[in-house]
Amino acid sequence: MSGWLVTGAGGQVATHVVARLRELDANVTACSRAELDIADAASVRAVLDRVQPDVVVNTAAYTKVDAAENEADAAHRANATGPQVLAEELTGASTRLLHVSTDYVFDGTASAPYDVDDPTGPRTVYGRTKLAGEQAVRAQRPQGSCIVRTAWVCGGPGPNFIDTMLRLEGERERLTVVDDQIGSPTTAADLGAALVELGRAPGDLPGIVHYVNAGQASWCDLAREVFRLAGADPSRVEAIDSASYAFATPRPAWSVLTTRSWTAAGLSAPRPWQQAVADVVRAR
Numbered sequence: 001m002s003g004w005l006v007t008g009a010g011g012q013v014a015t016h017v018v019a020r021l022r023e024l025d026a027n028v029t030a031c032s033r034a035e036l037d038i039a040d041a042a043s044v045r046a047v048l049d050r051v052q053p054d055v056v057v058n059t060a061a062y063t064k065v066d067a068a069e070n071e072a073d074a075a076h077r078a079n080a081t082g083p084q085v086l087a088e089e090l091t092g093a094s095t096r097l098l099h100v101s102t103d104y105v106f107d108g109t110a111s112a113p114y115d116v117d118d119p120t121g122p123r124t125v126y127g128r129t130k131l132a133g134e135q136a137v138r139a140q141r142p143q144g145s146c147i148v149r150t151a152w153v154c155g156g157p158g159p160n161f162i163d164t165m166l167r168l169e170g171e172r173e174r175l176t177v178v179d180d181q182i183g184s185p186t187t188a189a190d191l192g193a194a195l196v197e198l199g200r201a202p203g204d205l206p207g208i209v210h211y212v213n214a215g216q217a218s219w220c221d222l223a224r225e226v227f228r229l230a231g232a233d234p235s236r237v238e239a240i241d242s243a244s245y246a247f248a249t250p251r252p253a254w255s256v257l258t259t260r261s262w263t264a265a266g267l268s269a270p271r272p273w274q275q276a277v278a279d280v281v282r283a284r
């Protein structure tokens, strides 16, 4: 199998891309930020010269949604400049670039699942910088790159919603979780395997696809499912609305993505989020 380069190693999604590639005995080079700063052209050039990858999976990003509001330059550097530099430095015509993006490029006001051609309208610094990254990749490398938008990634490693709920289940008798933000829970493990499937797929890459686990949920639904899977009483999780919770940055009310683009590209249909989350809880 071809050689792979994974950026942002140590991050939630990269960890599972690398794990899946190792299961397949693939030749993979995983670079942390210290080993490869995607916004530094010299660093990118040196790694590309050394590794000569056939597939680059860019998971590197500034992902702190709230902090980004006050650190716009840092968010822009990782989320917009980084993908642009990667796309510019990838001169090999046959090298594939899979670039991971987010539901935050949408405005979150829809009531039907977002498809790839729906108008974007990010409302946060994080979302605007991620959209700029998408646009840079598409402009610089219209062929041989694919934007993969995903949402509500959970399961770790690192802080994530499932582990937070499991911890709080042990610490508190009752907790309140918002019930008016609806999205597509997606485990990092399923996303990692999906990115590998995309990178190995024959034929031309689609320009942009959505990959999330199937179904939709509110954060409250997801919390209750985690409780249920952990053998705890889900009714200990009480629903509240977003107005009652002090989010530093507004969250999209609607983040459901359709994966029509994914299956139309001949890729495996994602499984329901409940099954994917059950695997995470079982492993804890």
Ligand SMILES: NC(=O)c1ccc[n+]([C@@H]2O[C@H](COP(=O)([O-])OP(=O)(O)OC[C@H]3O[C@@H](n4cnc5c(N)ncnc54)[C@H](OP(=O)(O)O)[C@@H]3O)[C@@H](O)[C@H]2O)c1
Binding pocket: 007, 008, 009, 010, 011, 012, 013, 014, 032, 033, 036, 037, 038, 039, 058, 059, 060, 061, 062, 063, 077, 078, 082, 100, 101, 102, 103, 130, 150, 151, 152, 153, 154, 158
């Ligand atoms: N998590 C979600 O819910 C979610 C939802 C939708 C889309 N996504 C997208 O999925 C992708 C992966 O997210 P994730 O959850 O795996 O994020 P993550 O755990 O925060 O990992 C991102 C990694 O990128 C690294 N990084 C930051 N700036 C970099 C740079 N300039 N060069 C190289 N590496 C850099 C970070 O290193 P440091 O830790 O040292 O900063 C971190 O290891 C991102 O594109 C994100 O936008 C995530």
